Amino acid sequence: MKRIVIADDSSTARMFIKRCLDIIGLGDAEIVEAEHGKEALAAAKAEPTDLLLTDLNMPVMDGETLLKWVKASPKLCEMPVVIITSAGNPAKEQELLELGALKVLNKPVAPPMLMEALESFIDD
Amino acid sequence: MPHQDTALYKAMLDAVRQTFENMAFVEVTEQPEEIDLQIPTEAAWVSILIHDPVQGEVRLAMPQLLLQEMTADMFGIGNDEVTENQRQDIIAEILNTLAGLFMTNLLPDDQTYQLGLPEHGEGPIPANEEGSVIWNLQIEGTPLLLVASGIGLTTENH
Secondary structure (H helix, E strand, O other), X not given: OOEEEEEOOOHHHXXXXXXXXXXXXHOOOXXXXXXXXXXXXXXXXXXXXXXXXXXXXXXXXXXXXXXXXXXXXXXXXXXXXXXXEOOOOHHHHXXXXXXXXXXXXXXXXXXXXXXXXXXXXXXX | OOHHHOHHHHHHHHHHHHHHHHHHOOOOEEOOOXXXXXXXXXXXXXXXXXXXXXXXXXEEXXXXXXXXXXXXXXXXXXXXXXXXXXXXXXXXXXXXXXXXXXXXXXXXXXXOOEEOOOEEOOOOOOOOOOOOEEEEEEEOOEEXXXXXXXXXXXXXXX
């Protein structure tokens, strides 16, 4: 069973992402919810995690800092990170891809967007 | 040029429509000029700051009942099961999403921007700052109010 960490300070956003995961066939994955980057980082370190979906704008630790921590960690650096944000545009997307994000998706997220972004992940 | 024809006005209108349609499955339209739907003073409201590249604020207000019904629909629960936390989270996430779309619509592709975190308002909706841009909208006859303020943000609209 895949393990997926979702980091977003909004329970509404996390609910939408979970619904999307369910629709695209990842409903049986173990979902771990985190309200900010620090919590997500701890969750990802606690047990082997297959995927991290994170917002950018969060209190305590934002998504960009989380991405940098993940990519700097020998233990976590291979874990795919998908950014789902309301604060993304092509310039920001490029910055985040250069930092190692797998994909950058704009809110409101929809199942087809997530399906396309996670195509290779789902096929594994 | 009428303010409804400005890039700023259209950017917000598009962002609002897209956000509400995709998140709450409801259609947002402009209020017809001959109809003056008033937001009640005890409405739910939330604001978000734009930190960069200009400094501004966007505020969203809607009647408590509309927020209650939307929250129930979005969480798939009964109206009487909705909690205050859920209501606050929904209106904050809606504003967060539409503010991001608004800035994406408004700015060139190579321009990044930074938003703050949504903050819930308490008490009556504050008076609008001078120079604010106002979107008087509706969802099936229920008013929805958006206000953008901040000289750097709204200057081009006047």
